[in-house]
Amino acid sequence: MERNYSGLKFFSLLWGILYVAAGLIQVGKGVGLLSASFLSSSLLPAELAGGLVLVVIGAVFFVATFEFSNNSFEGTAYAYVGILLCLVFATLYFLSMIADLINAYILSMEGYEKWTIVDSFKPTLYLGILSAVVYAVGKNRFRPISQGGF
Template identity: 55%
Template sequence: MENENKTLNYENKALTYFSLLWGIIYLAIGSLQVLKGVRLLPDNFISANLLPPEIAGGLVLAVVGAVYLYGTIEFSKGSSAGRAYAYVGITLSMLFGALYFLTFTADLINARALFADGFEQWTPLDGFKPALYLGLLSLAIYTGWEEKFRVQE
């Protein structure tokens, strides 16, 4: 019984740090995207390829970051509900990553296979947005840590 509590405590600690780190990253990148989108930051602040000025995309990232940070708060209270927030956060990360991957794939097809109007200057770097690369990283983390994200013991 004591060994199980130590293992659970270690897993909660690892998920706490993960939730805190991922929450800060998502909230920061989302906030920067929104600030660029409303023109409070110059367009050349960070390359538009790495951080495009998107208000809606930035708000989505900020909400995902808030879910992770709320999980961190729950963990700090000693509540096991933080595991559920970490699970929901990673699920949202992968879900929005998949959505942006589909958008990236559609743009790639438009540019390379269909030679659609408006895609003459499009490059794959144009479609590589924060939700996509954060979603891919989240998928890699989930794959490696799948047992830590189990809500039920």
């Protein structure tokens, strides 16, 4: 039985490119290969660990695209794991942003006098939110298996 994975394949390829590009820019800025003024420093900060996380998530999406290209049903599992990783790390960054918000405005901690919400709005967070929106809107298009079974 022929299955159509084109929607999920396109999503995986696009998300793989977005995540790897954002991750490589962050890593490049973090190790000094790119200048700090390259693109927006508030939306793509120099962050080595966060960039590596983005590259790993992007790699999962690239493996999904590769599996879809080989007409393997396992691409769906990789794509869903990629989406899950997006959401897990976006949640972690959101909780970190809430902690910074508490430190800045409720506890008035030293070093947070000039903190703004944009300082904690990292690529992992906004790409994760975008992933959740795209998945919620198109989740019926991502379902290749019919209701009758596989």
